[in-house]
Amino acid sequence: MRELIRSDLPQLEQILIATGAFNGPEVACAMELLEIVLNDPTQSDYLVTVAEHAGKVCGYILYGPVPVTEGNFDIYWIATDPAVQGQGMGRKLMEHAEADARKRGARMVCLETSSQGGYERTRTFYERAGYVMESCIRDFYKPGDDRLTYVKRVFL
Numbered sequence: 001m002r003e004l005i006r007s008d009l010p011q012l013e014q015i016l017i018a019t020g021a022f023n024g025p026e027v028a029c030a031m032e033l034l035e036i037v038l039n040d041p042t043q044s045d046y047l048v049t050v051a052e053h054a055g056k057v058c059g060y061i062l063y064g065p066v067p068v069t070e071g072n073f074d075i076y077w078i079a080t081d082p083a084v085q086g087q088g089m090g091r092k093l094m095e096h097a098e099a100d101a102r103k104r105g106a107r108m109v110c111l112e113t114s115s116q117g118g119y120e121r122t123r124t125f126y127e128r129a130g131y132v133m134e135s136c137i138r139d140f141y142k143p144g145d146d147r148l149t150y151v152k153r154v155f156l
């Protein structure tokens with residue numbers, strides 16, 4: 001687990017595309033957030049941890065304190081290379097981000113995901129990591145595609 005460096009960007013973009021979970025605008029949005037982190041060392045809204053294994057970048061997590069809240073952190077993005085999925089890398093990234101959030105005063109961590117069938121594995125991943133679904137906004141992303149918010153409150 002290490003900090004983001006500029007030369008990670010092409011590999012992270014490849015991973016985002018390879019997951020098959022994100023459309024073009026979503027990949028562009030994810031890359032934009034990584035650029036913000038690299039281009040503005042003074043910003044503190046977004047934190048990134050990159051996972052590297054055997055010299056190869058294999059995933060990342062982007063998280064940060066939610067502005068105008070007290071001790072609420074959000075996990076904005078997480079992705080692991082399909083070649084390593086199911087081997088514990090996602091969980092390690094999550095635990096790393098949670099431990100860091102806790103050091104920074106987190107009370108709770110939230111994350112959002114889609115209700116669509118393609119995200120079932122992702123939802124299982126969050127539930128196994130101790131997150132509980134606390135809200136659902138129906139048709140948020142598009143008709144029939146709800147926004148689910150998962151919360152973990154171990155930081156009280």
Ligand SMILES: CC(C)(COP(=O)(O)OP(=O)(O)OC[C@H]1O[C@@H](n2cnc3c(N)ncnc32)[C@H](O)[C@@H]1OP(=O)(O)O)[C@@H](O)C(=O)NCCC(=O)NCCS
Pocket residue numbers: 019021076077078079080081084085086087088089090091092113121122124125128
């Ligand atoms: C979600 C994601 C980050 C998980 O990463 P990962 O490296 O596969 O995660 P892990 O190997 O640490 O797996 C942890 C848990 O995920 C679940 N999981 C892993 N592989 C699974 C599979 N093949 N089927 C169902 N659940 C699975 C399990 O619940 C596992 O818990 P367990 O170890 O107690 O059995 C990864 O699948 C991914 O990049 N998905 C596409 C992108 C995405 O949806 N991101 C989230 C939205 S921003």
